[in-house]
Amino acid sequence: MSDPATLQKTALFSAHQKLGARLVEFGGWLMPVQYSGIVDEHKAVREAAGVFDISHMGEFFVSSTFGKSFLNGLLTNDVGKLAAGQGQYTLVLNEQGGVIDDLIIYRLPDDQYFLVVNASKIDEDRTWIEEKLKLPGGVGIFFSDRSSFYSALALQGPKALEIARALFGPGWPEPKRNEITSYSWNCQPILAARTGYTGEDGLELFFANEIAENFFFALLEAGKPFGLKPCGLGARDTLRLEACLPLNGNDLSDKRTPLEAGLGSFVSLTKEGDFPGKAVLQKQKSEGIKEKLVAFRAKEKGPPPRPHYPLFLGDAQVGEATSGAPSPTLGYGIGLAYVRADQSEPGTTLELEVRGNRVPVEVVKKPFYKRVSRASISTP
Amino acid sequence: MSNIPEQLRYAASHEWIKVDGDTGTVGITDHAQHELSDIVYVDLPKVGAEIAAGAVVAVVESVKAASDIYSPVSGKVVEVNTDLLKKPELVNSDPFGAAWLYRLKISAPAELDALKDAAAYKALIGD
Numbered sequence: 001m002s003d004p005a006t007l008q009k010t011a012l013f014s015a016h017q018k019l020g021a022r023l024v025e026f027g028g029w030l031m032p033v034q035y036s037g038i039v040d041e042h043k044a045v046r047e048a049a050g051v052f053d054i055s056h057m058g059e060f061f062v063s064s065t066f067g068k069s070f071l072n073g074l075l076t077n078d079v080g081k082l083a084a085g086q087g088q089y090t091l092v093l094n095e096q097g098g099v100i101d102d103l104i105i106y107r108l109p110d111d112q113y114f115l116v117v118n119a120s121k122i123d124e125d126r127t128w129i130e131e132k133l134k135l136p137g138g139v140g141i142f143f144s145d146r147s148s149f150y151s152a153l154a155l156q157g158p159k160a161l162e163i164a165r166a167l168f169g170p171g172w173p174e175p176k177r178n179e180i181t182s183y184s185w186n187c188q189p190i191l192a193a194r195t196g197y198t199g200e201d202g203l204e205l206f207f208a209n210e211i212a213e214n215f216f217f218a219l220l221e222a223g224k225p226f227g228l229k230p231c232g233l234g235a236r237d238t239l240r241l242e243a244c245l246p247l248n249g250n251d252l253s254d255k256r257t258p259l260e261a262g263l264g265s266f267v268s269l270t271k272e273g274d275f276p277g278k279a280v281l282q283k284q285k286s287e288g289i290k291e292k293l294v295a296f297r298a299k300e301k302g303p304p305p306r307p308h309y310p311l312f313l314g315d316a317q318v319g320e321a322t323s324g325a326p327s328p329t330l331g332y333g334i335g336l337a338y339v340r341a342d343q344s345e346p347g348t349t350l351e352l353e354v355r356g357n358r359v360p361v362e363v364v365k366k367p368f369y370k371r372v373s374r375a376s377i378s379t380p
Numbered sequence: 381m382s383n384i385p386e387q388l389r390y391a392a393s394h395e396w397i398k399v400d401g402d403t404g405t406v407g408i409t410d411h412a413q414h415e416l417s418d419i420v421y422v423d424l425p426k427v428g429a430e431i432a433a434g435a436v437v438a439v440v441e442s443v444k445a446a447s448d449i450y451s452p453v454s455g456k457v458v459e460v461n462t463d464l465l466k467k468p469e470l471v472n473s474d475p476f477g478a479a480w481l482y483r484l485k486i487s488a489p490a491e492l493d494a495l496k497d498a499a500a501y502k503a504l505i506g507d
Contacts, residue, residue, distance in 0.1 A: 039443060303441060325443060326441075
């Protein structure tokens with residue numbers, strides 16, 4: 001770990017200390033990895049609710065009547081599909097089609113767009129957008145990186161919405177899936193998006209640093225009767241892996257395209273405007289994808305998969321794991337890996353090399369875990 | 381506040397050793413299991429393996445990561461705790477007892493002098 005004194009701290013740093021969190025370095029930030037324990041927190045999110053400090057993530061604003069065409073020239077998804085109050089998952093690519101960052105963009109009222117980017121990519125994303133602003137398409141675009149002024153919490157789990165209702169009261173405009181609304185809590189604006197990174201229903205809440213600690217403790221208090229627990233990056237990683245949500249830097253990289261990562265539905269090759277990497281993706285689409293990001297599970301009890309473990313078919317290496325962990329929900333080892341396309345079909349058995357030994361794994365359909373939607377629960 | 385038994389010797393890398401004649405029993409400390417949390421898998425050495433002091437002898441895996449375990453002293457492995465293959469969580473619940481990792485025949489007893497006593501280990505972890 002780097003010298004803790006050089007690491008950035010969120011506005012909730014002292015709150016984490018009060019709650020007994022174990023803090024670790026993550027992308028240049030000192031963040032809670034766990035409070036009560038990864039498995040305990042993981043289960044809380046699957047069965048009740050958990051709250052995560054995601055203040056390290058970046059918040060960008062773009063506003064202009066020309067915002068749509070500017071952003072469509074930067075991002076893979078079609079910003080034109082967004083009505084006011086809606087969000088979408090999208091990606092920023094380099095000219096080779098590799099992933100610089102994955103993010104969620106929301107369209108706010110009055111031609112304003114709100115982008116939530118990865119913590120470790122804030123500077124790279126900002127520089128990259130500022131470069132584009134210098135081009136003719138950037139004329140009349142107002143861009144602001146407000147990351148250092150914003151704090152954020154992810155409230156996730158089957159009880160998340162009930163907790164938010166209990167905290168905000170009856171006047172709160174509840175966002176639907178992928179929507180964002182604004183609300184005034186104790187005279188302070190809170191943006192609430194119905195998004196997350198756990199595979200559960202829930203919210204991501206954005207607000208000013210000044211109210212971060214008060215809001216965090218008010219939320220924990222409101223959530224107490226529902227079993228809400230503070231959760232760290234450890235549980236966040238196992239939860240997102242079970243849901244097969246990719247982690248930039250592991251499952252996504254500047255050497256891999258979103259088509260290889262299985263994220264083609266977040267890439268519009270038909271929209272107006274050329275985004276960086278588009279030509280490479282078009283070529284890849286017509287020629288076929290040679291390596292794909294697949295989900296795999298351990299077939300036997302044994303050592304959990306970890307990032308960088310190689311995958312073999314006989315003597316031939318056919319892939320490498322990019323994520324891996326024991327799944328707290330499923331009770332066996334799970335992982336994501338880029339493998340040769342001819343070995344990417346669910347049901348394919350491969351061997352994972354762990355410290356010189358081979359263990360059998362099976363390619364399975366994504367995701368490992370899918371929450372039961374409310375609509376499909378039959379009432380007795 | 382970690383449990384640090386007086387009668388054991390400790391390595392700075394958080395292993396303990398209990399010496400009985402020329403045999404040593406090795407495990408990881410309460411502090412180490414607490415830091416790792418949620419142990420899900422243990423890889424043990426082979427009986428008969430010759431291990432040098434400071435060499436990787438076992439791997440303990442938590443939900444988050446795989447951690448190398450280093451032998452506090454040199455010697456030949458004479459027994460491993462196969463209970464841990466079925467119940468790795470013993471490392472969390474009983475690190476100084478049921479979750480011993482392996483026993484070895486100590487080949488260089490002088491190496492024991494380089495290890496810490498309970499007070500020095502307590503100081504190391506800032507307990």
